[in-house]
Amino acid sequence: xPSPLLNYLDWELSPAQQSVQRTVRAFVEEEAxxxxxxxxxxxxxxxxxxxxxxxxxxxxxxxxxxxxxxxATSAGLICQELERGDSALRSFASVQGSLVMYPIWRYGxxxxxxxxxxxxxxxxxxxxxxxxEHDHGSDxxxxxxxxxxxxxxWVLNGVKMWxxxxxxxxxxxxxxxxxxxxxxxxxxxxxxxxxxxxxVNEVHHKLSLRASATGEIVLEDCRVPGDAILPGVRxxxxxxxxxxxxxxxxxxxxxxxxxxxxxxxxxxxxxREQWGRPIAGFQLTQAKLVDALEWITQGQxxxxxxxxxxxxxxxxxxxxxxxxxxxxxxxxxVARSMRSILAGNGILLAYPVFRHMVNLETVFTxxxxxxxxxxxxxxxxxxxxxxxx
Amino acid sequence: xNIIVCVKQVQDPETPASQFRVDEAAKKVIPPPGIPPTxxxxxxxxxxxxxxxxxxxxxxxxxxxxxxxxxxxxxxxxLSMGCDAGLxxxxxxFEDADAYQTxxxxxxxxxxxxxxxxxxxxxxxxxxxxxxxxxxxxELLGIPSxxxxxxxxxxxxxxxxxxxIEDGYExxxxxxxALLAVSxxxxxxxxxxxKGIMAAARAKVDVKxxxxxxxxxxxxxxxxxxxxxxxxxxxxxxxxxxxxEEQAAxxxxxxxxxxxx
Numbered sequence: 001x002p003s004p005l006l007n008y009l010d011w012e013l014s015p016a017q018q019s020v021q022r023t024v025r026a027f028v029e030e031e032a033x034x035x036x037x038x039x040x041x042x043x044x045x046x047x048x049x050x051x052x053x054x055x056x057x058x059x060x061x062x063x064x065x066x067x068x069x070x071x072a073t074s075a076g077l078i079c080q081e082l083e084r085g086d087s088a089l090r091s092f093a094s095v096q097g098s099l100v101m102y103p104i105w106r107y108g109x110x111x112x113x114x115x116x117x118x119x120x121x122x123x124x125x126x127x128x129x130x131x132x133e134h135d136h137g138s139d140x141x142x143x144x145x146x147x148x149x150x151x152x153x154w155v156l157n158g159v160k161m162w163x164x165x166x167x168x169x170x171x172x173x174x175x176x177x178x179x180x181x182x183x184x185x186x187x188x189x190x191x192x193x194x195x196x197x198x199x200v201n202e203v204h205h206k207l208s209l210r211a212s213a214t215g216e217i218v219l220e221d222c223r224v225p226g227d228a229i230l231p232g233v234r235x236x237x238x239x240x241x242x243x244x245x246x247x248x249x250x251x252x253x254x255x256x257x258x259x260x261x262x263x264x265x266x267x268x269x270x271x272r273e274q275w276g277r278p279i280a281g282f283q284l285t286q287a288k289l290v291d292a293l294e295w296i297t298q299g300q301x302x303x304x305x306x307x308x309x310x311x312x313x314x315x316x317x318x319x320x321x322x323x324x325x326x327x328x329x330x331x332x333x334v335a336r337s338m339r340s341i342l343a344g345n346g347i348l349l350a351y352p353v354f355r356h357m358v359n360l361e362t363v364f365t366x367x368x369x370x371x372x373x374x375x376x377x378x379x380x381x382x383x384x385x386x387x388x389x
Numbered sequence: 390x391n392i393i394v395c396v397k398q399v400q401d402p403e404t405p406a407s408q409f410r411v412d413e414a415a416k417k418v419i420p421p422p423g424i425p426p427t428x429x430x431x432x433x434x435x436x437x438x439x440x441x442x443x444x445x446x447x448x449x450x451x452x453x454x455x456x457x458x459x460x461x462x463x464x465x466x467x468l469s470m471g472c473d474a475g476l477x478x479x480x481x482x483f484e485d486a487d488a489y490q491t492x493x494x495x496x497x498x499x500x501x502x503x504x505x506x507x508x509x510x511x512x513x514x515x516x517x518x519x520x521x522x523x524x525x526x527x528e529l530l531g532i533p534s535x536x537x538x539x540x541x542x543x544x545x546x547x548x549x550x551x552x553x554i555e556d557g558y559e560x561x562x563x564x565x566x567a568l569l570a571v572s573x574x575x576x577x578x579x580x581x582x583x584k585g586i587m588a589a590a591r592a593k594v595d596v597k598x599x600x601x602x603x604x605x606x607x608x609x610x611x612x613x614x615x616x617x618x619x620x621x622x623x624x625x626x627x628x629x630x631x632x633x634e635e636q637a638a639x640x641x642x643x644x645x646x647x648x649x650x
Contacts, residue, residue, distance in 0.1 A: 004403055010423045015462045016590035018425060019469060023580045057583030070583055078583075 003029065006259050008297050011304065013073070020074045024081035027056060032085040037349040039211040043204065045088060045168060046211065054123025058082070058093055060101035065121055073307030076252035080303070084256030087359035088212035090249065095164045096120060098245035100127030100173050103188060106241070107232030112190060116171060128169035130160035130191075130217050131239045137162075138372050138387070140175070141236050145219065147176040147189060147229075154229065156189060156197075156222040162366070166215025167202045169193055173230075174219065175239050188230035188238050197222030208362040244317045247367050248310060251323035252303045254331035254363055255296060257356040261331075262292045264353050265338035268345070279341070288341055292334045299327045318380040325373035332360045390448035390543070391505045392439045394472060395495055395526070396432040398456050398463035399516040401425065409618070416616040417485075418516075428463045431511025433470075433578040435571040438541055439509050440471035440579070446543055448506075449473045453498050455483060455491055461594050469581035469589035476502065480599040480606075487611040488521030495522070496529040497602040507548070508568040512537040523570035533563050536570030 005021060013021070035046045053059055058078050062069040070078075075097075083090035101120050104112055119125035136142050145158025156176050166172065172191045177184040191198055203214040230238065266289055269280035279285045306323045309315040335357035339346040347354050364370055372387070379385040401424050408421040420426070428436075439450045450472040454460045457479060464475035478498055483490060499508065508527070513520035520536070527534030539558055540551030548563040553572055563569075581589070599605060628643060630636035644650045 004401065004405075004424055007423045014590070015465055016586050018462075019466060019581060019586045019589075020583060023583075023586065027580055055582065056580055057585075061583050067584055067587065070587055074583070074586075 003263070006263070006296065006300075008293060009301070011301075013077075013304075017071070017074050017077060020070070021077045021081055023056065024058065024078050025084070027052065028081055028085035028089070032082075032089055033352075036086045036088075036211055037352075037355065039088070040086070040355050041210070041349060043206070043210045045092065045213040047168065049089070050092075050123040050126065052123075053089075053093060054121060057121075059121050059123055060097035060105075060117070063097070063101050063105045063117065063121070065117060071307070072248070072310035073304060076249065076303055076307045079249040079253040080256035080259075082256070083253035084260045086211050086355065087253070087257060087363055088209055090253040090256070091164050091209065091212050091363075094246045094249045094253070095129055096123075096127055098249055099129035099242045100171070102245050103173060103230060103233070103238065103242050104190070107188065107230045107238060108190075109227065109231050111227060112230070116190070125170045126165055126168045128163050128165040128172045128215075128217075129239075129242065130163050130166075130172050130174040131243075132162045133159060134161045138369060140239065141186070143175065143177060143186070145174065145176040147178050147187065149226075150223070152226045154189060154224050154226065156191065156219040156224065158219050160217040160219075162203070163200075163215050163217050164209075164212055166200045166217050167213040169200075172198075172217055174217070180234075185234050186236050186238065187234060189224055190228045190230065191219070191222060191224050192228075195222055195224055208358040240317070243367055244320050247320045247324040248306060248315075250363060250367055251306055251320065251327045254327045254360060255299045255303055257360055257363075258292070258296050258299065258331040258334040261335045261338040261353045261356050262289070262296055264351050265289065265292070265341040268342050268351070272345075285341055288337050292337055295330045295334055299330045302326055318377060321368065321373040321376045324368065325370055325377070328360065328364045328370060332357070332364055335360050390442060390446045390507065391503075392442060392448060392450045393499055393502060393505050393508045394432070394435050394439045394450060394452050394467060395508065395510045395522070396436065396452055396454045396463050396467055397429045397511070397514045397516075398426045398454065398460040399429045399514055401427045402430070402515045411616055411618050413615070413617050416613050418616075425462070426459060428466050429511050429514045429516075431513060431515070431571060431573060432463075433466075433511075434573050434575050435509040435511050435569075436467045436470050436472060437576045437578040438538075438569075438571050439507075441576065442507070442541065442543060443471065451476065451502050451505075453495060453502070454478070455486065455494055455498075457484070461596075464594050465589040465592070466581065468592050468594075469585040470579055471585065475592070475594040477594050477596045478599065478602065479596050482599055482606040485613075486606065487609050488519055488525055489608060489610040490606055492522050492525035492529055493608065494599055494602065494604050494606075495526050497599075497604045498597065499526075499530065501597070501602055506546075506565045508532070508566070510568065510570045512570040512572045520570075523568060527568040530566075530568070532566050532568055534568040534570065535561055535563060537572035537574075538569045539572055539574035541569060541571075541575070 039046045061075045079090050147154045147156045174189045174191050178187045197220045199218040201216040302323050339353045375387045410419040451474045452464050452467040452472045453476045455478045510523040535550045537553045539553050542549040550561045551558050628640045630639050
């Protein structure tokens with residue numbers, strides 16, 4: 001039986017949305033949480049969960065394959081509940097669904113959809129998204145990876161860095177510049193693992209997202225067939241539209257991480273006694289818990305409104321930036337504060353708080369850093385773009 | 390194989406004790422705010438058993454619930470796990486129905502659904518734990534019943550049923566149609582898939598009143614006299630003594646005085 005849902009302002013999710021949330025929560029509590037601390041310590045992604053994620057329909061949930069896809073809020077709640085387990089689980093699902101399945105569904109050919117989407121939905125095919133490079137994180141438009149036509153195929157050269165799922169991936173969506181009539185245009189290529197000239201180096205010694213598999217993708221005269229190119233999109237609009245999808249999931253996901261920290265600290269504070277009484281009875285502890293509850297509730301409301309806007313077709317990338325920025329900061333602050341309630345015990349993997357806290361340092365930075373989202377919103381409200389030279 | 394599963398929506402048994410309230414004057418449990426009711430856990434075992442039988446032998450599963458409009462969610466959960474059709478009996482006259490009245494209206498609902506081979510229920514509901522409805526229902530329908538059930542096999546028109554007994558189980562052969570009240574030992578209910586949840590959200594649940602079924606809320610067998618949360622009082626008495634042996638002797642004396650030993 002999953003733990004009760006944190007719903008302080010008693011908002012109403014639809015019965016289907018509640019059912020989605022309960023199902024993913026039960027799955028995470030019963031099948032993922034027993035593994036996750038060991039995976040984090042060992043620096044291993046729990047691959048054994050991939051078929052389960054697929055069987056439950058949690059990979060690319062909004063993409064209509066055999067039946068209509070889920071509504072946006074349900075998809076967000078999946079992210080929330082996965083990240084309540086660990087950011088690594090949500091990151092895996094975000095990359096698979098938002099960053100690879102979504103562009104294939106939206107921009108791919110019928111052949112590409114048929115080749116990849118069913119397997120990716122079931123988890124038999126794992127995808128990754130190659131946009132970021134060593135020297136180009138916040139300015140991906142300056143990427144150095146290039147592709148040129150060669151015979152009836154393409155040849156890619158470049159190095160992609162910080163690629164979630166790369167060490168597990170069967171197919172990588174690589175964004176590369178192509179010379180089109182003298183102009184560099186960013187195009188997407190579906191590069192299958194095992195293609196000649198394709199190599200992945202796993203990133204080790206991470207202190208965050210240790211249960212996630214991260215890699216560097218090296219493309220050295222990597223040869224792919226002509227039909228590997230995504231036909232339906234040209235320019236940075238392609239990868240940026242995927243990032244908006246993934247950031248939507250993060251806005252929900254980090255609420256889950258914050259919930260896990262709050263719930264752990266609340267339970268701890270009620271049972272941990274100092275001076276002969278539970279520390280939950282002390283005013284300083286209560287203030288921390290109440291702040292956390294308030295911040296999480298605000299974060300939930302931001303996320304749920306984002307879901308409603310997305311389903312109504314009115315969601316803007318700037319609104320997603322606001323939610324990603326606000327909720328990542330919120331979750332990180334909750335995690336740090338809750339860690340202080342657990343005090344010394346808070347640094348142990350026996351409790352989820354420190355694990356979430358260090359994971360959130362990554363989530364705060366990836367998919368658009370906190371600072372870049374600040375500048376996106378700054379440009380939106382002032383009309384002045386600070387990040388252009 | 391036509392299977393009928395009876396489900397009940399109950400207050401979430403995970404509700405913290407601090408949020409459990411009773412209105413003693415109205416003799417009712419006050420639902421805790423923010424904690425939605427859930428499918429009775431044994432009924433989830435009955436749903437799972439039905440879906441497994443359907444997977445093995447084919448057929449159709451109809452879910453029936455007596456309850457308020459919110460019980461539609463319980464039926465939808467069953468649909469999301471693989472059941473095919475739902476019927477909600479929503480009638481204010483049955484809001485506080487006792488086990489007999491419940492069995493009576495369920496029997497009428499089952500007759501309205503048509504032919505069946507098997508009826509599955511949870512062995513009891515986690516709200517009142519009376520474990521009366523399944524056997525009463527079988528009696529009213531004139532079919533054999535077994536409870537509590539830990540395993541079901543179908544061979545032709547016969548069921549081989551594993552029934553829990555003290556310190557073990559016995560295997561019974563039961564002709565169909567029959568009613569089985571399923572226990573948690575039978576299976577681990579599956580999680581509904583996202584696809585199942587979305588399909589259930591779109592599915593229509595039939596709603597009938599008792600009048601539609603030709604029954605009324607008479608024949609009550611149980612009168613609720615008083616409903617209250619028992620007060621649990623604990624007292625601590627320190628057993629003293631100069632030596633451990635003396636303390637032990639004093640403890641033994643006190644336990645004997647209290648007739649514990």
